[in-house]
Amino acid sequence: MKIGKVTLTDADSGEVMKELAITDMVRSVFKDHRMCTVARTEENTFVLAIENPKSTGRNTLNQMHLTEESLLALTNSIFLYYMHNGIDINQKMKDLIDSDTIDYEYNNE
Secondary structure, eight states: OOOEEEEEEOTTTOOEEEEEEEEEEEEEEETTOOEEEEEEETTSEEEEEEEOOGGGSSOSEEEEEEEHHHHHHHHHHHHHHHHHTTOOHHHHHHHHHHHTEEEEEEEEO
């Protein structure tokens, strides 16, 4: 059983390029009602999404479609950024989970 599908479109034309089944995913909801999703597709690529309420003034939806290598490179770059700024990212993540996450779910096929 598949969880759902994501539709990939051309950024310029809006033309549908393909649909991919989601095989597993994690979705977290935060106190400000921001929802973050990491989903693996049937092609072993990842779709990242951040959904913000309109009231925040931020983009309501930001998405990325990445290979596993690009996902890991991005994650590594984030860790390097914090490390070079003397910030303990492990503590930041613990604080975020302990104080800001109100719900999360994990689904797989």
